[in-house]
Amino acid sequence: DAVAAGGVGSASGPAIDLLGLEDALPTPMPPPVKAPTPAPVLTLSPAATLEPAAFQQQWGGLPVADSWQHHTQLSVPLEQLSARFAAKSIKTMAFGNVGDVAKFYFFAAPSGGGLFLL
DSSP states (O other), rough: OOOTTSSOTTTSSOOOOOSSOOGGGGGOOOOOOOOOOOOOOBBOOOOOOOOHHHHHHHHSSOOOOOOOOOOOOOSHHHHHHHHHHHHTTTTTEEEEEEEEEEEEEEEEEEETTTTOOO
C-alpha cells in the first residue's frame, strides 16, 4: 500500500511511525483477568453428636440418592478405619460385617452448626 499524504498508512495498511515515538507510548494492557472464586472449604465440627434414635429416624427418612460398592482389601483393621475417620471429625454410628460385606454408618456436621451429613 502507498503511504497517504501526511505520512499515515492507508486504511488497509499499517501506520508508519515517522517520528520514532511508537516505542515511547505505553503498551495497551489487556483487561485484568479476574481470579476464579475459590471453592468453599467444608470444615467439620469435632463436637458433632447424634443420638442413635435420631440417626435412625433421619436415615430412614432419606430417599436413596446414590448407591455404590467398592471392593478393596483394607490395609488397616475396621476399628482403625473408624479411628482415622474420627480424626477428620467423621463419626461412626455403627459398623460391622454382614456376611462378607463390611458396612459403615457415618455422620458429621459442618462447623457452625446446621445440617448433619449422613
